[in-house]
Amino acid sequence: MTLLSNFVVAALVLSAFALSNCFYMNNLSDRITKLVRSVHAEPNKSIAYERLAIANPTETHNKPSENHPESFKETTNYRDDKCTMAPQSRFDCARDRVLSKRQCEERGCCYAPLPNSVGPPWCFYPSLYPGYKLGPLTPSKRGLAATLTRAKPSYLPRDISTLRLEIIEETTGCLHLILKDPSSQRYEVKLPADVPKSRADNSDVLYTTEYQSDPFGFIVRRKSNGRTIINTTVGPLLFADQYLQLSTTLASSLVSGLGEHYTSLLLDLNWTSLTLWNRHMAPHAHANLYGSHPFYIVQEADGLAHGVFLLNSNAIEVTLQPTPALTWVSTGGILDLYFFLGPDPQSVIRQYLQVIGHPMMPPYWSLGFHLCRWGYTTTNTTRKDVQWNDLDYADKQRIFTFDPRRFGDLPEMVEEFHRRGIKYILILDPGISSTSPTGTYPPFDDGLKRDVFIKNVTGHILIGKVWPGPTAFPDFTNPETRQWWEDCIRGFHSKVPVDGLWIDMNEPANFVQGSMEGCPHTDLEDPPYTPRVVGGELNSGTLCMSAQQRQSTHYNLHNMYGLTEAYATNRALTKVRGKRPFVLSRSSYSGIGRFSGVWTGDVRSDWEQLRFSIPAVLQFSLFGVPLVGADICGFEGNTTEELCVRWMQLGAFYPFMRNHNDNFNAPQEPYVFEQEAQAAMRSALNLRYSLLPFLYTLFHHAHTSADTVARPLFMEFPTDPNCQTIDRQFLWGSSLLISPVLEQGSVKLTAYLPFGIWYNLHNGQPFYSKGQYLLLSAPLDTINVHVREGHIIPQQDPALTTTASRRNPFFLTVALSAGGWAWGDLFWDDGDSLDTYKTQDYCYVIFTAGQSQVVSDPLMLNGALDELVLGGLQVFGVPSPPRYVLANGEKVSDFTYHSDTKVLTVTKLTLPMSKVFTVQWAL
Structure with missing residues (x-):
């Protein structure tokens, strides 16, 4: 028992009534209370499901000693023993600055230079580096709590010597652990609105937890197999006023998440640092981009997975190393950690979304093709080309206005669009002009009166500079600001009845550093440690960190600015239009999928950016933002015809599809290209529109069940090792496999097809795959899409607009399994009303195939019934020609069968899907 004498181990099984959004019931059982007390009464007594192994069990230097020192002692034996570790297992002790040998050892760390200047650190923590000591674990309102204390301050300025530990077992698969300063009111993230609550089941928790008492650390294991998920005993816990650090080993090197960065789906663990700090920055490598999502998912062995979420909005740097291991560093707030045990990848995402909220249900029309350009300078140009306007529409680039000369008939143009079944969206930047040539600008004047703008440390409005010149920035954490924003949108909408809003520049971007007057010299502007951000300082390209907002300083709230604006915009559109809102945001933070879609920013028109758009879209899918896409054909630079065709084909399978182009670049609307290219683009667009009923149903499942829409292959095939690394292909739901061309000049591609039968959708x-790569033909007019056996895809005949296509007959694509069965479903409502699922104002139909027939089962029939007419179906995998076909018992004359592909096609049906129907074929 000597190995465990340094540990207090708690492994709790909580009640069925823990809430899925991680609110825990108030009372713990008497048994747990007695268990904890018994540990305190007998400190040498251990309670655990199994013996504790620290870090890598093969590295004995990481195992705790029975007589480890209470604080660091500079002794030869200690250093020889504690500093001998493999280079890949070193944790950096000089993250803040380069240290000499003497300075490193003054911190109580080990100094061992290596031949290369990059890679493992030269100055690193010894094993069991002195830190906090865990006090008694006692029952609390939400679980267990304890006090952590450290006898001596760390080397960090304004070190916090006493911490409170809270351990909350939220659900069977979710553990919530909080480390905070009990003596001060540090900023804690509060997401914009309460997440709906639901009950957890009463099965046993999926994990065990173990706690090292001195120095404090904790281990989370998967209960089913004992695998270590989290092990923080490998590095010290540091907690100072502006520096929080926590290290852990990882269960495997297959890690995804930690966005937003220009990266592959799997992160590089070779001493890589990722900074989470929202920045106006075109996607490129080694840069912090527009959004921050401190969540990652790890693929384990045997198809299992887990995830970790750090609910912290400060500037964060994450260092990945090949141990494999990870270190979180935050510049403020608290350590508010959630651990999701899955056990499969899709369950991990569902558990994460139970904390941050399920994504919104988008309006049906938002899934159509959107066309935009910065540079459509008049309504006449807009009428010819687009459904969107960039800032060209605004009078002197001030939002909530329109230029009286170039866009004087903007209201009439929008009404024309509506009569043609076309929707209209325009851009809003958060920067509000603080000057006006006429002396009045109502949004600013009214905002001044209502005190809605962010202020500087002196209490005056902070003035930055964006497109209209000097600008003030709304504080969306202020309820009065959200009401003012709604009033501004309402007033503009009464003149220009827009259908949705595109919120840009909301990191927030600023063309001067901090403000027009600069920023004060404070620790907020120049903290003891600044993560690796573009520009070198936290206020580069944005506001002063000392700027004052209703909830806290901008230092604490910066990463959430886009989220709070998206919440305010979603709320305003809902109230003003009385319909389902459409919002598209550039900046993002965890939970934004509840209020907005996201696009991936100012991508370049080149093949590399085309290729990396796939992992970008898939990452946002993991972050609970299914409505996402990249600017088709690229935003910056000039596209080529071939690139634009291939991007249009891939973009047809972005959940959000928009062609958007920068000012002064070569035109890239589909109609500017040669006829062959136009035909290829039209084919891709028609394919998307035919699949809109299926895509809309996927969004319904994302909204109600936290499923993913665009899906990495490892989510659906977690036990297939070939799928673990693929990010050049992706799935729509579990049914469609998309394999785009991503290289110039290619007319063939190598694609992986997981085990089973995959049918060419065209x-x-x-293809009878054993789980293998195949060489597929991919001429310029083709994108390879395959339907997975056992699935039924609801489709419609395409039309020029979503309004028109919704009125066309449905048809089903039935992909029979080897056993002759298939399943599919359709969610259908009016596409625009609020809360149709909640009010049960929708239709839901299940389709099943088996025994040579397809049968419908309408489970819910409310609203839009006249649109539900089946016009035909195609059945893949019919083994021999049918002798006849029956529809509801009546013979059908319009059917064909292709013996080479084994496809049965039935046309000219008029079967109401609001009733049970049966289509049979006799072999």
Whole structure:
């Protein structure tokens, strides 16, 4: 028992009534209370499911000693023993600055230079580096609590010597652990609105927890197999006023998440640092981009997975190393950690979304093709080309206005669009002009009266500079600001009835550093440690960190600015239009999917950016933002015809599809290209529009069940090792596999097809895959899409607009399994009303195939019934020609069968899907 004498181990099984959004019931059982007390009464007694192994069990230097020192002692034996570790297992002790040998050892750390200047640190923590000591674990309102104390301050300025530990077992698969300063009111993230609550089941928790008492650390294991998920005993816990650090080993090197960065789906663990600090920055490597999502998912062995979420909005740097291990560093707030045990990847995402909220249900029309350009300078140009306007529309680039000369008939143009079944969206930047040539600008004047703008440390409005010149910035954490924003939108909408809003520049971007007057010299502007951010300082390209907002300083709230604006905009559109809101945001933070879609920013028109748009879209899918896409054909630079065709084909399978181009670049609207290219683009667009019923149903499942829409292959095939690393292909739901061309000049591509039968969506040609790569033909007019056996895809005949396509007959694509069965479903409502699922104002139909027939089962029939007419179906995998076909018992004359592909096609049906129907074929 000597190994465990340094540990207090708690492994709790909580009640069925823990809430899914991580609110825990107030009372713990008497048994747990007695268990904890018994540990305190007998400190040498251990309670655990199994013996504790620290870090890598093969590295004995990481195992705790029975007589480890209470504080660091400079002794030869200690250093020889504690500093001998593999280079890849070193944790950096000189993250803040380069240290000499003497300075490193003054910190109580080990100094061992290596031949290369990059890679493992030269100055690193010894094992069991002195830190906090865990006090008694006692029952609390939400679980267990304890006090952590350290006898001596760390080397950090304004070190916090006493911490409170809270341990909350939220659900069977979610553990919540909080480390905070009990003596001060440090900023804690509060997401914009309460997440709906639901009950957890009463099965056993999926994890065990173990706590090292001195120095404090904790381990989370998967209960089913004992695998270590989290082990923080490998590095010290540091907690100072502006520096929080926590290290852990990882269960594998297959890590995804920690966005937003220009990266592959799997992160590089070779001493990589990722900074989470929202920045106006075009996507490129080694840069912090527009959004911050401190969440990662790890693929384990055997198809299992887990995730970790750090609910912290300060500037964060995450260092990944090949141990494999990870270190969190935050510049403020608290350590508010959630651990999601899955056990499969999709369950991990569901558990994460139970904390941050399920994504919104988008309006049906938002899934159509959107066309935009910065540079459509008049309504006449807009009428010809687009459904969107960039800032060109605004009078002197001031939002909530329109230029009286170039856009004087903007209201009439929007009404014309509506009569043609076209929607209209325009841009809003958060920067409010603080000057006006006429002396009045109502949004600013009214905002002044209502005190809605962010202020500097002197209490005056902070003035920055964006497109209109000197600008003030709304504080969306202020309820009065949200009401003012709604009033501004309402007033503008009464003149220009826009259908949705595109919120840009909301990191927030600023063309001067901090403010027009600069920023004060404070620790907020120049903290003891600044993560690796573009520009070198936290206020580069944005506001002063000392700027004052209703909830806290901008230092604490910066990463959430876009989220709070998205919440305010979603709320305003809902109230003003009385319909389902559409919001598209550039800046993002965890939870933004509840209020907005996201696009991936100012991508370049080149093949590399085309290729990296896939992992970008898939990352946002993991972050609970299914409505996402990249600017088709690229935003910056000039596209080529081939690139634009291939991007249009891939973009047809972005959940959000928009062609958007920068000012002064070569035109890239589909109609500017040669006829062959136009035909290829039209084919891709028609394919998307035919699949809109299926895509809309996927969004319904994302909204109600936290499923993913665009899906990495490892989510659906977690036990297939080939799928673990693929990010050049992706799935729509579990049914469609998309394999785009991503290289210039290619007319063939190598694609991986997981085990099973995959049918070519275009012609039904079956591929019987053993889980293998195949060489597929991909001429310029083709994108390879395959339907997975056992699935039924609801489709519609395409039309020029979503309004028109919704009125067309449905048809089903039935992909029979080897056993002759298939399943699919359709969610259908009016596409625009609020809360149709909640009010049950929708239709939901299940389709099943088996025994040579397809049968419908309408489970909910409310609203839009006249649109539900089945016009035909195609069945892939029919083994032989049918002798006849029956529809609801009546013979059908319009059917064909192709013996080479084994496809049965039935047309000219008029079967109401509001009733049970049966289509049979006799072999």
